[in-house]
Amino acid sequence: MDRQGSMGFRFLVAGFLILLTVLPTTAWAQVQRVLSGVVRASGTSEALPGATVAVPxxxxxxxxxxxxxxxxxxxxGRHQVVVSFIGYDTQTLTVNLTRNQRQSFQLVSAGNQLQEVVVEGRGSLEQKLQTTxxxxxxxxxKEAKLLPALFGEVDILKTLQLKPGVQNGGEGTSGLFVRGGSADQNLVLLDDALVYNPSHLFGLFSxxxxxxxQSVDLYKGGFPAQYGGRxxxxxxxxxxxxxxDKFTTSGGIGLISSRLTVEGPIKKGKGAFLVSGRRTYFDVFTRQINKLNEGQDDYNPIPDYYxxxxxAKANYKLGEKDELFLSGYLGHDVFGFNSQNGFNFDFSWGNAVGALRWNHTFNKRLFLNTTASLTRYEYRISNRLDQFAFNLSSDIRDLTLRSDLDYLPNDQHALKFGVTATAHRFGTGRLQAGSQDGRLSLGSDITYSGAEAALYASDTYKPTEKWQLEYGLRLSGFRSGADQYGGLEPRAAVRYSLTPTVSLKSSYALMYQYVHLVTNSGASLPTDIWYPSRGSVKPQRSQQVAAGISWLLGDGRYLITNEAYYKWAQRQIDFKDGAQLFVNPDLDSEFLFGKGWAYGNEIYLEKKQGRTTxxxxYTLSWTKRQFPAQRGTTGINNGNPFYPTYDRRHNLTVVVLHSLSERVQLTGSFVYTSGQATTLPLGRFVFQDVYGGDVAAVPIYPQRNTYRLAPYHRLDIGVxxxxxxxxWVPESDLTFSVYNAYNRRNPYFVYFDQVKDKQTDEVLSYRARQVSLFPVIPSVTYNFKF
Amino acid sequence: MQSSLITRISNAVFGSLPGLLALWLLSSCGLQQDIDVVLPDYPPQLVVEAYLESGQIPRIAVSESAPYLSSPNPQVPTDVKAYLTLPNGQRQELRFDPGIDNVTGKVYTHIGQRRISPTPGQTFRLEVMDTQGRRVTGQATMPALVPIDTVEWKFNDKQGEFRKAYVLTRFRDPAPTTDYYRLQIHRDSISRDPEVEYTVEDRLNNGAEYSLGTSYEFAPNDTIFVTLYHLDQPYFRFLQSVQDARNANGNPFGQPSAIKSTVEGGVGVFTVLSYQRRMVIVK
Known part of the structure; x- marks a missing residue:
C-alpha cells in the first residue's frame, strides 16, 4: 500500500489486535501450573538468553x-526438568509441581573453551524441533571462538557464513548474503540498536x-513481526x-590485534558493567618501516591504518520489577597517508551506537521493554594538496524509540505487541574546499530527513500438541519530505508435529525496506551512503515462502533439517553505468529499478552432544535480478535477467569440533562453493584519443556477470x-589456527593483462590473470582471564 | 578547483583506496597466476574515432574491435567508406588513405578534401559503412567556446631541483547550460601524455568561476600547453565510460561499465572540438 494509509486500514489493524486477544482457548483436561524463573550463569550470574528449559x-x-x-x-505432578545452554553443563532437576512455582537455575560453565560446545544438551535440538x-x-x-579464523581474529559474522543459506561476498569478507539478498538488506542490531556499517577494513572484519x-541470532526467513525495515x-x-559478583579482567593477544575486557559489579546484587576494547597494530609496524626508509627518493610511504x-554494557536493578540496561558501541577505522610531495590524505569512518532499555515486569505474564537508541555512521576525508585543502564527510543518524509488550495469557498463547518510531537524518554529502589564501572557497551540503514508524502484533498459538501457529501483522510507514509510503507486512508460520521426532514447518513473510544503500562497487566500502525513499525511489519490497521438515535422530543427538524457499522482490535498486554517486544533489536520477527472485533448498545436519560435535x-540455490530499459538506458545486461555476483549454485560447509582431552580441542571447517559470477570484457578496441597520450586498449563489457570464477574451497583447522x-592467570589458553590449510589459490578476481616485449615494450599478446588473496595463514592467539 | 578536487577525491576514494588495499594484499601475498579463460563469441564491431577541428582537414580513424584475448594487432578494415555531411547539407566522401597526423602523432584511415571552419551550434553528420553491411552513423554539434581567463603559476619556497610551481587555470562557466570540460596540460609537446588531465562537469557550481589547479610539479622554464575543451554531453559521457571501463579491468571494486558511444551501429566517438590552448613558459 503506497502512500497514505486509509481509515479502513486502521480498522483492519485494530480488528486484528482484538482478534489476537479473544482467540478461544481449549479446555484443560488437567490442572496446569506455571514453572517460571531465570536461567543464569553460575559465578557471573549473567542471564543466559536462549537457554532451554525442557521436560523431555x-x-x-x-x-x-x-x-x-x-x-x-x-x-x-513430578517432572524432570532439563536445563541446557551452549557452553554450560546441562542441569537436571526434579520438580514436584503442586502450585505455580518459581525456580531459577544457575548453569555451571564448562570452565574452559574446550568443552563449551560438546556439553550442549539435547534440549536445544528438541526445542528447535518443536518451535514454530x-x-x-x-x-x-563462545562457540565462534572455538573455530579457526583468519589471522586468528574470531568473527561471529564470518562464522554465520558457515550456516546454510548464507553466502559471503568474497574471500575473507564479513558481509552476509542471505537467501539471495544483498548485504544492505540485512537488519543488523546490537542490543536492539541498528548498526549501519558492521565492518572494519573494507569488510574483512566485522x-x-x-x-x-554473547550471541547472535540470524533470521533468514519467517521473520517475527517485531522485526522490519530490511x-x-x-x-x-x-x-x-x-x-x-566480582571484578575480572580478560583479553587476548593476537597476530594483528589485542583485546581487553574489564567487568564487575556496580553494586552487589544490583547491577554490573562490562567494558571491552580492541585495537589493531598494523600501524605500529608500518610506521617503523616508513621511518627506516625516510629520505629515500623512490620510497612511497606505507599508509597508516588501524x-x-x-x-560497553551495564545493567542495574531499580527494584524487583524494573531493570535498566545501557549498551554502547564506538568504533573507528583510521587511514592516513602523507606523501613526500605534500599530498596528505586522512580518512576515518565508524559507527557509534547507544541503547538504553527499561525492562518492566508487571507480573509473571506481562513484560514491557522500552528502548531508546541512537545510531550514527559517518566517514570523513580530510585532504590537503599543497595550498589546497578539503574536507568531505557523510553520515546517517537515527534516533529510535521502541516499546515491546509480551503477554502470556495462558499456555496456548504468547502475544507480542509493539510500536517503534525512528527519526532519520541522511547526510549524503558534505564538502568544504578552499585554498589557504582564501581566494577559493566553496561547499556543498546535501541532507535529507526521514521518519519511519511501525506497529505490530503477533501471537504464538498452540491449539493442540501437534499444531503450533505464529502469526502477526506489522504496519510500517515512512515519510521523507512530502513523500509518504506505508504497507502491511503479514507474517505467518506453522509447525505440525508429524511424530514426536518429526516436525513439518512452513512460513511466509512480507518485508519493506525504506532506506537504500548507494553503492555500485559490488563490495562494502566505507564511502557507501544511505538514501531514503523519496521521489522516484520507492520502498523495496520482498516476500518469502519457506517450507521445511525437521527430524530428530539418534536419540536426540542429531537434528536434520531441510528447508526450501522462494523469495521474490520488487523495486530492487541498482545504478546507471558511470553513475555519479558522489556529492550529487540529483542522486535520484542515477537509480535504476528492477526485480529479483531467489529460490533454493538447504539441508542442515547438526550434532551438539558428545565428544564430537x-x-x-548444503545449499542449492539460484538468485536472479532483472532491470529493464529505463531512464534513457538499456537497463542492466540489456534488460535481460542476470545473476548477481553473490549467486552460488552449490554451497557445502562442514564444521567439526572434537574434544581430544580435557585440555585439548581440535576444530576444523571446510567450505566449498560454486564459482562467483563476474563480468569479464568480451572484446576490446583501440582508443587513440584526441591529443597526447598513449594508445589504449579499452575493454568492452556487453553482458553482466556471465563468467564464473573457479569454485572456492578451503579447509581451516585449529587447536x-x-x-x-x-x-597469576587462573585461566588461559593458546588458540592455534591454520587458515586455508592446503593453500588453495581461491580466485578473488580475474583481469586481463598485456604481455609485452621487455626490450621494445611492444604488446605481444593478452592473458587472463587470476588474483588470490590469502594463502595458508597460520596464527596463534593467547587468551587469558584473571 | 572544486571539480578538480571532486575528481581527485572520487579517484582517491573509489579507486585508489580500495586499490591500495588490494595492492597491499597482493604485494604481501603475491598470489597471481595465469589462467585459461574461455569467453563467449564476440562479433567484432566497427570503431570510429572522429574529431573535427576548425581550420583542419577532417581525418578520422576507423578500426574494428576484437575478442579480448585475440592477437593484439589492430584490425583496420580496408573496405570502409566514410561520408561527412556539412552543416549546409553538402555530403563529402572521406577517402581511405591511412596515415599519421604529424601534429598529434595519431593514426587516421580516412581523410577529407578541404579544411573546414565550423562555428558553434553547427551540426555535422558522419556515415561509415563497409561491405559486410555494417553501418555506423553519428551527428555532432560544435559546443560554444569557453575561453581561458588566466593561466597563473606559483613556485614553492624550495631551491634547486625541488623548486616547483603549481599552475592554476581559470575560466567562467556559462550559467544557463549544463557544461562539461576537459583540461589537459602538456609539457613540451601536445603529442605526449598530458601531465595533468581533468574531466569535469558543472553540476556543483553552475555559472561560477572555475579554477583547476595542479600540485607543485612544474620546474622553472618548463614550456607547458594548457588546453581547455568545452565538451558536449555525449562526448563527456563517452570519455567517462571509457575511463570507467578501463578502471574496471583489474579492480575488484570497480563496476564494469558499458561504452557510451556517441555513434550508433558501432563503437566510438564523433564530435566537433571546441577548445582554447595557451602556451606558457613557467618562470
Missing part, C-alpha cells in the same frame, strides 16, 4: 528470553568484538552483561590448548 518426557519446553527469564506451563520459528540460526561467541558479544535477514547481536572498537550444511592455571 512431555515434549514441552521453553526458551529463556533476553533477561534469561522463562515460563513453562506444566501439569501438576524456522530459518533461524543461533550462534554464541565490528563485533567476540569478547563483548528485506533479507535479521542479524540480532546481543552484548554480554558484566559479572555481577581500527579500534569499544563496547558440529554441523554439515585450542588450555594452559594449566597458575598463581
Amino acid at each position: 518426557e512431555l515434549g514441552l519446553g521453553a526458551t529463556a528470553d533476553e533477561q534469561g527469564a522463562y515460563s513453562l506451563r506444566l501439569p501438576e 520459528q524456522m530459518s533461524v540460526e543461533r550462534l554464541t561467541a 565490528v563485533f568484538n567476540p569478547d563483548a558479544v 528485506l533479507s535477514s535479521v542479524v540480532d547481536v546481543k552484548l554480554r552483561p558484566g559479572n555481577p 581500527f579500534y572498537d569499544l563496547n 558440529g554441523w554439515v550444511g 585450542v590448548w588450555k594452559l594449566r592455571p597458575n598463581r
Whole structure:
C-alpha cells in the first residue's frame, strides 16, 4: 500500500489486535501450573538468553528470553526438568509441581573453551524441533571462538557464513548474503540498536568484538513481526552483561590485534558493567618501516591504518520489577597517508551506537521493554594538496524509540505487541574546499530527513500438541519530505508435529525496506551512503515462502533439517553505468529499478552432544535480478535477467569440533562453493584519443556477470590448548589456527593483462590473470582471564 | 578547483583506496597466476574515432574491435567508406588513405578534401559503412567556446631541483547550460601524455568561476600547453565510460561499465572540438 494509509486500514489493524486477544482457548483436561524463573550463569550470574528449559518426557519446553527469564506451563505432578545452554553443563532437576512455582537455575560453565560446545544438551535440538520459528540460526561467541579464523581474529559474522543459506561476498569478507539478498538488506542490531556499517577494513572484519558479544541470532526467513525495515535477514547481536559478583579482567593477544575486557559489579546484587576494547597494530609496524626508509627518493610511504572498537554494557536493578540496561558501541577505522610531495590524505569512518532499555515486569505474564537508541555512521576525508585543502564527510543518524509488550495469557498463547518510531537524518554529502589564501572557497551540503514508524502484533498459538501457529501483522510507514509510503507486512508460520521426532514447518513473510544503500562497487566500502525513499525511489519490497521438515535422530543427538524457499522482490535498486554517486544533489536520477527472485533448498545436519560435535550444511540455490530499459538506458545486461555476483549454485560447509582431552580441542571447517559470477570484457578496441597520450586498449563489457570464477574451497583447522592455571592467570589458553590449510589459490578476481616485449615494450599478446588473496595463514592467539 | 578536487577525491576514494588495499594484499601475498579463460563469441564491431577541428582537414580513424584475448594487432578494415555531411547539407566522401597526423602523432584511415571552419551550434553528420553491411552513423554539434581567463603559476619556497610551481587555470562557466570540460596540460609537446588531465562537469557550481589547479610539479622554464575543451554531453559521457571501463579491468571494486558511444551501429566517438590552448613558459 503506497502512500497514505486509509481509515479502513486502521480498522483492519485494530480488528486484528482484538482478534489476537479473544482467540478461544481449549479446555484443560488437567490442572496446569506455571514453572517460571531465570536461567543464569553460575559465578557471573549473567542471564543466559536462549537457554532451554525442557521436560523431555512431555515434549514441552521453553526458551529463556533476553533477561534469561522463562515460563513453562506444566501439569501438576513430578517432572524432570532439563536445563541446557551452549557452553554450560546441562542441569537436571526434579520438580514436584503442586502450585505455580518459581525456580531459577544457575548453569555451571564448562570452565574452559574446550568443552563449551560438546556439553550442549539435547534440549536445544528438541526445542528447535518443536518451535514454530524456522530459518533461524543461533550462534554464541563462545562457540565462534572455538573455530579457526583468519589471522586468528574470531568473527561471529564470518562464522554465520558457515550456516546454510548464507553466502559471503568474497574471500575473507564479513558481509552476509542471505537467501539471495544483498548485504544492505540485512537488519543488523546490537542490543536492539541498528548498526549501519558492521565492518572494519573494507569488510574483512566485522565490528563485533567476540569478547563483548554473547550471541547472535540470524533470521533468514519467517521473520517475527517485531522485526522490519530490511528485506533479507535479521542479524540480532546481543552484548554480554558484566559479572555481577566480582571484578575480572580478560583479553587476548593476537597476530594483528589485542583485546581487553574489564567487568564487575556496580553494586552487589544490583547491577554490573562490562567494558571491552580492541585495537589493531598494523600501524605500529608500518610506521617503523616508513621511518627506516625516510629520505629515500623512490620510497612511497606505507599508509597508516588501524581500527579500534569499544563496547560497553551495564545493567542495574531499580527494584524487583524494573531493570535498566545501557549498551554502547564506538568504533573507528583510521587511514592516513602523507606523501613526500605534500599530498596528505586522512580518512576515518565508524559507527557509534547507544541503547538504553527499561525492562518492566508487571507480573509473571506481562513484560514491557522500552528502548531508546541512537545510531550514527559517518566517514570523513580530510585532504590537503599543497595550498589546497578539503574536507568531505557523510553520515546517517537515527534516533529510535521502541516499546515491546509480551503477554502470556495462558499456555496456548504468547502475544507480542509493539510500536517503534525512528527519526532519520541522511547526510549524503558534505564538502568544504578552499585554498589557504582564501581566494577559493566553496561547499556543498546535501541532507535529507526521514521518519519511519511501525506497529505490530503477533501471537504464538498452540491449539493442540501437534499444531503450533505464529502469526502477526506489522504496519510500517515512512515519510521523507512530502513523500509518504506505508504497507502491511503479514507474517505467518506453522509447525505440525508429524511424530514426536518429526516436525513439518512452513512460513511466509512480507518485508519493506525504506532506506537504500548507494553503492555500485559490488563490495562494502566505507564511502557507501544511505538514501531514503523519496521521489522516484520507492520502498523495496520482498516476500518469502519457506517450507521445511525437521527430524530428530539418534536419540536426540542429531537434528536434520531441510528447508526450501522462494523469495521474490520488487523495486530492487541498482545504478546507471558511470553513475555519479558522489556529492550529487540529483542522486535520484542515477537509480535504476528492477526485480529479483531467489529460490533454493538447504539441508542442515547438526550434532551438539558428545565428544564430537558440529554441523554439515548444503545449499542449492539460484538468485536472479532483472532491470529493464529505463531512464534513457538499456537497463542492466540489456534488460535481460542476470545473476548477481553473490549467486552460488552449490554451497557445502562442514564444521567439526572434537574434544581430544580435557585440555585439548581440535576444530576444523571446510567450505566449498560454486564459482562467483563476474563480468569479464568480451572484446576490446583501440582508443587513440584526441591529443597526447598513449594508445589504449579499452575493454568492452556487453553482458553482466556471465563468467564464473573457479569454485572456492578451503579447509581451516585449529587447536585450542588450555594452559594449566597458575598463581597469576587462573585461566588461559593458546588458540592455534591454520587458515586455508592446503593453500588453495581461491580466485578473488580475474583481469586481463598485456604481455609485452621487455626490450621494445611492444604488446605481444593478452592473458587472463587470476588474483588470490590469502594463502595458508597460520596464527596463534593467547587468551587469558584473571 | 572544486571539480578538480571532486575528481581527485572520487579517484582517491573509489579507486585508489580500495586499490591500495588490494595492492597491499597482493604485494604481501603475491598470489597471481595465469589462467585459461574461455569467453563467449564476440562479433567484432566497427570503431570510429572522429574529431573535427576548425581550420583542419577532417581525418578520422576507423578500426574494428576484437575478442579480448585475440592477437593484439589492430584490425583496420580496408573496405570502409566514410561520408561527412556539412552543416549546409553538402555530403563529402572521406577517402581511405591511412596515415599519421604529424601534429598529434595519431593514426587516421580516412581523410577529407578541404579544411573546414565550423562555428558553434553547427551540426555535422558522419556515415561509415563497409561491405559486410555494417553501418555506423553519428551527428555532432560544435559546443560554444569557453575561453581561458588566466593561466597563473606559483613556485614553492624550495631551491634547486625541488623548486616547483603549481599552475592554476581559470575560466567562467556559462550559467544557463549544463557544461562539461576537459583540461589537459602538456609539457613540451601536445603529442605526449598530458601531465595533468581533468574531466569535469558543472553540476556543483553552475555559472561560477572555475579554477583547476595542479600540485607543485612544474620546474622553472618548463614550456607547458594548457588546453581547455568545452565538451558536449555525449562526448563527456563517452570519455567517462571509457575511463570507467578501463578502471574496471583489474579492480575488484570497480563496476564494469558499458561504452557510451556517441555513434550508433558501432563503437566510438564523433564530435566537433571546441577548445582554447595557451602556451606558457613557467618562470
